[in-house]
Amino acid sequence: MADLAGDKAFLQFTNVKKTYDHKSLVVKDFNLDVAKGEFITLLGPSGSGKTTCLMMLAGFEDVTSGEILINGRSVTSIAPYARNIGMVFQQYALFPHMTLRENLAYPLKIRKRPKDEIRAKVDEYLSLVELLDFGNRYPGQLSGGQRQRVALARALIFAPDIVLMDEPLGALDKKLREQMQFEIKRLHEQLGFTVIYVTHDQTEALTMSDRIAVFNNGIVQQCAPPHVLYERPANLFVADFIGESNKLKGVIESVGEDSVQVRLEDGGLVSTLKANCTEVGQPTTVSIRPEKLSFNDRLGGAGNQVMARFVTRHYVGEYIRYHFETADGTELVVKNMNDSSAPQLSAKEEVALAWLPQDSQALDRPVA
Amino acid sequence: MSKIPAYYGFWHHLGSWLLKTSSWLVLLFLILPILVIIPLSFNVEPFFSFTEGMLTLQPEAFSLRWYEAIFSDTKWTLAIKNSFLIGIFATLIATVLGTCAAVGLARDDMPARRLITALLLSPMIVPLIITAAGMFFFYSDLGLAGNYLGVIIAHAALGTPFVIITVTATLTGFDYSLARAALNLGATPLRVFFDIIMPLIRPGVISGALFAFITSFDEVVVILFMAGPQQRTIPRQMFSGLREQINPSILAIATLLILVSIALLVTIELLRRRAERLRGVERID
Numbered sequence: 001m002a003d004l005a006g007d008k009a010f011l012q013f014t015n016v017k018k019t020y021d022h023k024s025l026v027v028k029d030f031n032l033d034v035a036k037g038e039f040i041t042l043l044g045p046s047g048s049g050k051t052t053c054l055m056m057l058a059g060f061e062d063v064t065s066g067e068i069l070i071n072g073r074s075v076t077s078i079a080p081y082a083r084n085i086g087m088v089f090q091q092y093a094l095f096p097h098m099t100l101r102e103n104l105a106y107p108l109k110i111r112k113r114p115k116d117e118i119r120a121k122v123d124e125y126l127s128l129v130e131l132l133d134f135g136n137r138y139p140g141q142l143s144g145g146q147r148q149r150v151a152l153a154r155a156l157i158f159a160p161d162i163v164l165m166d167e168p169l170g171a172l173d174k175k176l177r178e179q180m181q182f183e184i185k186r187l188h189e190q191l192g193f194t195v196i197y198v199t200h201d202q203t204e205a206l207t208m209s210d211r212i213a214v215f216n217n218g219i220v221q222q223c224a225p226p227h228v229l230y231e232r233p234a235n236l237f238v239a240d241f242i243g244e245s246n247k248l249k250g251v252i253e254s255v256g257e258d259s260v261q262v263r264l265e266d267g268g269l270v271s272t273l274k275a276n277c278t279e280v281g282q283p284t285t286v287s288i289r290p291e292k293l294s295f296n297d298r299l300g301g302a303g304n305q306v307m308a309r310f311v312t313r314h315y316v317g318e319y320i321r322y323h324f325e326t327a328d329g330t331e332l333v334v335k336n337m338n339d340s341s342a343p344q345l346s347a348k349e350e351v352a353l354a355w356l357p358q359d360s361q362a363l364d365r366p367v368a
Numbered sequence: 369m370s371k372i373p374a375y376y377g378f379w380h381h382l383g384s385w386l387l388k389t390s391s392w393l394v395l396l397f398l399i400l401p402i403l404v405i406i407p408l409s410f411n412v413e414p415f416f417s418f419t420e421g422m423l424t425l426q427p428e429a430f431s432l433r434w435y436e437a438i439f440s441d442t443k444w445t446l447a448i449k450n451s452f453l454i455g456i457f458a459t460l461i462a463t464v465l466g467t468c469a470a471v472g473l474a475r476d477d478m479p480a481r482r483l484i485t486a487l488l489l490s491p492m493i494v495p496l497i498i499t500a501a502g503m504f505f506f507y508s509d510l511g512l513a514g515n516y517l518g519v520i521i522a523h524a525a526l527g528t529p530f531v532i533i534t535v536t537a538t539l540t541g542f543d544y545s546l547a548r549a550a551l552n553l554g555a556t557p558l559r560v561f562f563d564i565i566m567p568l569i570r571p572g573v574i575s576g577a578l579f580a581f582i583t584s585f586d587e588v589v590v591i592l593f594m595a596g597p598q599q600r601t602i603p604r605q606m607f608s609g610l611r612e613q614i615n616p617s618i619l620a621i622a623t624l625l626i627l628v629s630i631a632l633l634v635t636i637e638l639l640r641r642r643a644e645r646l647r648g649v650e651r652i653d
Contacts, residue, residue, distance in 0.1 A: 060548055080551045081387035093549035097567045106563070190490065 009069075010194060011057075011162060016066035018052050018218075021231045026052050028218040030066070034196070039188055041205040042199045045241070050198045054164050057196065059083055070136055074290035086155035086193075089365035090146045090170055092192075094139035098191045100126065100134040100150050107158040124277035125153040126189065130264040145176045152184065156191065169204065181208055186323065202242050206230065206335060214238050229358030235276050239287045246307065246332045248286040252277055260362045262286055265328050271357040276364050286367040290321070290335040295343055295351060303356040308332050310345040324353065402626060409434055411620035416616065417427040434620035445620065446598075447605035454516065454601060455584040458523035462580040465524070466531025467573050471565065473532070474539040484580070485532075492529040496589045499526070514596035522590050527580025534579065538572030575636045582632055 011034040019026040024069055026047040034040050042050035055061040057068055059080030063071045075083060094103050094356050101122050108118045126132045129149035139147055147295050148168060150224045155163050164186075169177045185208055201203055206226040213223040214237070221241075224233040233239035236247075250262040253269060262284055270286060277284040308324035311331075320342050324332040332353060345351065373383070412431040413419050421429025438444040456584055459547075469488055473481055503522050504513060512518030550560045566573075588603040595604060602621055609618045 058552060060547075060551075081554050081556055084554070085552065087549070087552045089545050089549060091543070091545060093543065093545040095550070095564060096547060106550070106555075111560065152551070166581075223448040293586075 010036040010038075010071060011196075012067075012069040012072075013053070013057075016053070016068060016070070017062055018049070018056060018061065018064045019363065020302045026218055027056075029353045030220060032196060032220070032223060032278070037192045037194055038191055039185075039195045039197065039208060039210045041209040041212045042215055043199060043201060043202060043205040043241075048215040049218040050213075051117060051221060053167055054166055054198050055164070057088055058164055074172075084158075084160050086158065086160035087164070088148075088155045088165040088168040090167045092139070092151040092171075094147055094150055094154070096139055098139055099136050100142075103139070104154050104157050107154065111158060121157055125157045127185070129153045129348050132368070138175050142170055145180065148172060149183065150182055152187070156187065156193065160193065162194045162196060165195065167343060168197075168198075169201075176205070177322075184208065194245060195247070203297055206242070218240070232273070232275070232361065233287070233363065236285055236287065236366070239361070239363055244290050244333065246285040248288070248289060248326075248330060250280045250284055250286055250330075250362075252280050252284050252362065255280060258282075259357060262362055264306065265330075266306070266326060268304075268306060270306070270360070272304070272360040272362050273358060275289065275361040277362045283365040283367075285364045286359040286360050287363050288355050291319075291331040293332065293334045293353050293355050294333070295353065300355055303354050305352050306356045308351060308353055310347065310349045313345070324351065337366060374538075376475055378616045381540055382454040393408045403497070405619050405622050406626070409616055409617075409623045411616050414615045416614070416619070419489060428456050437539040437615075438620055441617070443600070444602075444617065445606060446640055447600050447602045450599055451601040451603075454523055454599070455581050456518050457520045458584045459577050459581040461520065461524035462527030463522055463531050463573060463577040466528045468534050469528070470535035470539060471561070471569075472541070474536065488532055489529045491526050496526075497651050500593040502591040503590060507594065514599070519591065519594050519599050522594050523587060524588065525582075526590065529582045530579035531573070531576030534576035535569055538569040542568065554585075571639045571642060578632045582629060585628065588594045611642055 010102045011032075013030045013032040014035050016026055016027060019025050024325075030049075032040070034277040039221065041324055042053060044050045054062060056063050059075070059078070063076050070083075076328045080150075081230070095106070096213070098106065104122045104125055105118050108121060113121075115363055122135070123132065128137055129152060131146060131149060133147065133333040139150065144151070148171075151168070155165075168184075169180050181204060197205075197208065206229075209226060211225050212229055214229065216237050222229060224234075226233075229238060229242055229342060231243075233242065239245045248264055248270075249265040253261040253263045255261075255274070255278055258274055260278065262272055263268050264270060264286070281285050301324060306326060308326045311323040311325050313323065314321040315338075317338065319337050322336060322345070324334065326332065334353060372381075376384075407422065408416065408418070410430040410432065411419065411422065412429055412433065418431055438448075472478060473485055473488075478484075501521075503525075507513045507522070509520045512521065541564075547560050547565050550564045551557070555563060585601075586603060587601075588607055590605045591601055592607070593598070595601070600608075602625065606618050606621060609615075
C-alpha cells in the first residue's frame with residue numbers, strides 16, 4: 001500500500017466480514033490500514049458493502065468476524081457513544097428542534113465542557129463554515145447546502161479522531177456539490193483529521209482523496225492514490241468503474257519484464273503494460289483511456305495501432321468525442337481537445353488509431 | 369360552500385338539497401341530547417323539562433342553584449376530587465407505559481410486534497363490561513378492589529392504548545438517523561431518548577395523555593365494579609343520583625363535564641395543528 005512507510009497504521013480493518021442473514025457476506029474480507037490524517041474514500045456501486053464498513057466503524061452494525069482497531073485498540077468492545085468518531089449523515093440528521101448553536105453545542109454539552117468554552121467553540125465552528133449569522137435559526141429554515149455545512153461542523157466540533165462521511169453530498173445539486181467538496185478539503189487540510197468518506201461518485205473520489213478503496217461485491221478491488229487508480233487500474237472492474245476505457249480483446253502472446261505482447265482479435269500485435277494477465281495464451285482485455293487514444297498521424301507511426309471506421313462524433317464543448325468501430329464490431333472512443341487538431345472525418349472513413357504501450361494495460365477478460 | 373355547477377338540473381338540485389338536509393338532521397340527532405342538558409341545568413325548578421318561564425326566557429326561571437347544590441354536597445365534592453385524583457394518576461401511569469411501549473414497538477428488531485400490539489390495545493376493543501368483570505375478580509385476589517390504587521391501575525390500563533396509538537402515529541416516519549447522530553455525538557441511549565426522541569414525539573405524548581385522562585374521567589363501568597364508596601367518581605355519583613335523588617344537579621355536573629371534555633379536545637386539536645406546522649417547516653427544502 002502507498003504512503004504508509006514508517007507510519008504505524010492509525011486505523012486498521014483486519015479480515016473484517018459482515019453478514020446480515022448468516023448466508024451471504026455483504027463484506028467478504030475487508031483489509032485496510034489508514035494513517036493519521038489520511039483522506040480515504042470507499043468507492044463502489046450501491047450495495048457493494050462500503051456503507052456497511054462505515055456503520056461497523058461507527059458502531060451501528062456488529063462486526064461478524066475480523067477486527068477494527070483504532071490506535072491498536074479493538075473498537076468492537078466500545079459502545080457507539082464512546083468511540084469519539086464524528087459522522088456526517090447522508091440526510092444531515094440535524095436535530096430539528098434545536099437551533100444551529102444548540103446542534104453544535106450538543107456534543108460539547110454531553111462532554112460537560114464549561115459554558116464559556118462551548119460558546120467560543122460554537123462561534124469558531126460557525127464561522128469556519130461561514131454560518132455565524134445563522135446561529136439562532138432552526139435547521140428547517142436553512143437550504144440544503146447550509147444544512148450540510150452545519151452537519152459537517154457538528155461532526156468536527158468535538159475534535160473526533162476520525163470523521164466518517166456517508167455520501168454527504170448526495171442530496172446536493174452539482175454546483176453546490178463541487179463547492180462543498182472544496183470546503184471539506186479545505187477543512188481537512190486546516191484541521192488535519194482522518195476521514196473515511198463513502199461515495200459512489202468517482203469524480204468526487206478522485207478529486208478529494210489521498211487514497212481510494214474501490215469496492216465491488218464486498219471485496220476491495222484496489223486501494224490506491226487517485227492517479228494510480230486511474231492510470232494503473234488493477235483489474236477490468238476498476239478500469240471500467242473509474243473513468244472510461246476502450247477495451248480490445250486479445251490473447252497474451254509473450255510476456256516481458258514490465259510489458260506483454262497481445263495478439264488482438266483482428267490479428268494485430270500490440271505491446272502493453274503488464275497487469276493482472278501474465279500468462280501466455282491467456283485471454284485478455286487491452287484497456288486504453290479515450291484521451292490516450294489518438295489519430296495515427298499525431299504519434300507519427302510510433303506505438304500500437306488499430307484500424308477502425310468512423311461512426312459519429314459528439315460535441316461536448318472543451319473536447320470532442322469520436323466514436324469508431326473496429327472490423328469485429330468493438331466500439332472505440334477517442335477524446336480530442338476542441339482545438340485546431342480536431343480532424344474532420346467523413347462517414348465510415350477508415351482511420352488508424354494509435355496509442356503508446358505505456359498508456360495501456362493487459363487486464364483480465366471475463367469469460368463470456 | 370361549493371359552487372353549484374351550471375349543468376345542474378331539477379333532479380340534481382333536489383338530490384343535493386336532500387343530502388344537505390339529511391346531513392344536518394344526523395348532526396342534530398347526535399348533538400341535541402348534549403345541548404339540551406345545558407339550559408336545563410339552569411332550571412330553577414327541580415324538573416328535567418323546560419318550564420313555561422324558561423321557554424319565555426324569564427330571568428327568574430333560571431338559577432345557579434344546582435351548581436351551588438353540587439359544590440355544597442360532600443358526596444359531589446368527594447366525587448369531583450376523586451375524578452381528578454384518579455384521572456391524573458391513571459394518566460401519568462398510562463402515559464409513561466404507553467410511550468415506552470410505542471417506542472419499543474416502533475423498533476425494527478421488535479419480535480412479535482403485531483401480537484404485542486394487539487394485546488396492548490385489547491382494552492379498547494374488548495367490551496368494557498368484560499374487562500371490568502375480569503379486573504374485579506383478579507384485583508380482588510390481590511387486594512386491589514375497593515381502593516384507590518386498584519382503580520388507578522384499572523384506569524391506567526384503559527388509557528394506555530390511547531397513548532400507544534397517538535405516540536406510534538408520531539413515530540411513523542421518525543428519522544432514526546437523528547438517534548444515531550446523537551449516539552455518534554456521544555449521547556448514551558437514555559440521553560438520546562430524553563434529548564432527541566422525546567421532544568420530537570411530545571405532541572403525540574400529550575394528546576395521548578389527554579385521551580387517557582378523558583377515558584378515566586368519563587368511565588363508569590369499571591368504577592361500578594372496582595370502586596368502594598370512598599372512590600366514587602363523578603360519573604359514578606351521577607349514576608346513583610339518577611336512581612336515588614332525581615334532581616337537576618346531575619345536569620349541572622354533566623354541563624361541567626361537557627366543558628372539561630370540550631376544553632381537552634380543543635387542546636388536542638391545537639397540539640395536532642402545532643405538530644403539523646412544525647413538520648411543515650421541515651418539509652421546505
